[in-house]
Amino acid sequence: MNRMKRLLRRCIVPTLTVGVLLFGLGGCGSTSVPDLRASTPTIYLQSTHAPYSVSRCLERRLPDVRVVQDGESADLLVDGRAWLINVSAAEGGTRVAAHRGDDGERIEPDVRFAIARCTL
Numbered sequence: 001m002n003r004m005k006r007l008l009r010r011c012i013v014p015t016l017t018v019g020v021l022l023f024g025l026g027g028c029g030s031t032s033v034p035d036l037r038a039s040t041p042t043i044y045l046q047s048t049h050a051p052y053s054v055s056r057c058l059e060r061r062l063p064d065v066r067v068v069q070d071g072e073s074a075d076l077l078v079d080g081r082a083w084l085i086n087v088s089a090a091e092g093g094t095r096v097a098a099h100r101g102d103d104g105e106r107i108e109p110d111v112r113f114a115i116a117r118c119t120l
Helices: 002-029 033-038 051-061 104-119
Strands: 043-047 065-070 073-078 083-090 093-100
Touching: 033 083, 043 104, 051 065, 051 073, 051 083, 051 093, 051 104, 083 104, 093 104
Parallel strands: none
Antiparallel strands: 043 093, 065 073, 073 083, 083 093
């Protein structure tokens, strides 16, 4: 029985502790929303579609979207804070500015495809 306790203390407990610490630090690298807004957009375009229809289309096509509506403008936070997509009214249609966060690279193809489908 003492061998089992020693094995637990020496091998399993330290391994679990390291795993929990690494898991906890995984979310620390996320870019903040103000930092995303201040960054240069990765994707910037104008569309003839209405802002509401563009934002609704993006909501349907992208994973884990949270929408913050502000009058004629909407901010879509995609996949946590991996992407911030601003959809706002512009002369003759809609302006779309997409800012990629720290974790945005892995879903960038999906974001680019969704923006293309929703704005063309």
